[in-house]
Amino acid sequence: MAKYAQKNINNIDGNFFVDDRCIGCMSCESFDWNTFVLKEGKAYVYNQPDDKGFENATIALLSCPVDAIGVQTNKDKVREVKKRLPLKLYEDLYFCSYNSEEAFGSNSYLIKRDSGNILIDCPKYTKPLLEKIEKLGGIKYIYLTHKDDIGEYLKFKDYFDSIIIFHEDDFNSRIKTADIILSGEEDYILDEDTKIIPVPGHTKGHTVLLYKNRYLFTGDHLAHKNKENYLYMFKNFCWYDWNKQLESLKKLLNYTFTNIYAGHGGSFVGTDDEIKKQITNFLSRRN
Helix, strand or coil: CCCHHHECCCCCCCCEEEECCCCCCCHHHHHCCCCEEEECCEEEECCCCCCCCHHHHHHHHHHCCCCCEEECCCHHHHHHHHCCCCEEEECCEEECCCCCHHHCCCCCEEECCCCCCEEECCCCCCHHHHHHHHHCCCCCEEECCCHHHCCCHHHHHHHHCCEEEEEHHHCCCCCCCCCEEECCCCCEEEECCEEEEECCCCCCCCEEEEECCCEEEEECCCEEECCCCEEECCHHHCCCCHHHHHHHHHHHHHCCCCEEEECCCECEECCHHHHHHHHHHHHHHCC
16 A cells, blocks of 8 residues: 655655556556656655546556555555456457566456457456456466566466467576467467467567457557657667667558557557557668
């Protein structure tokens, strides 16, 4: 639980605050950029939400991996919002919240499908979330975009008897094998609705998942700068090869999608043409 006595001195006075345990993972800013901002590696509240913005700020609070966000009043409203997690985004797509410190606060998502639900990267392993996911049909597949955001994947695997999908180029001491092992740079077709696309760069074995030629789950490959309204990649957090990551981004111009859901950074919903234009603009600035 966040401690008001340890709040970041940059917080504007009001109900919401961030304390000094913040790890700078961007999860709050990526979900509610009208309330939270990241400065010098720490988040703080720069604008107190109004009644309309209370839910988004609360989702950010509940998603903080180290419980560094708190409220002074309206705690009953926070509990009401918590009951609605995972948060339904579109049709059969959910935002898990409960971001995990083990995955440096990355966002995770759940796709509900008749052919078996897919968990995309791992949230915090916590009873309230497990119970909600069970009601949604459990987890058949745990798809991990890359080695940074695997979190407590083995606990989810054991609980739901799930199938792990992962690229062999990102195997390390934390994840040494998978049930479905991806290799090379060819697309992997899970079924008619679900395709996994290798996009090396951020890490050697990074992949993204395309669902129904509409939803693209990008991990740490591609994100949206919400306030400035443009797509971008994290050059300062590229652990393998920046030029390779640029090539991988160009590769995405060959696919159709309208919704981008990032692991770190903001997500974006637009048209396929808008997204291709933004990707092209980003690439042109790098040439």
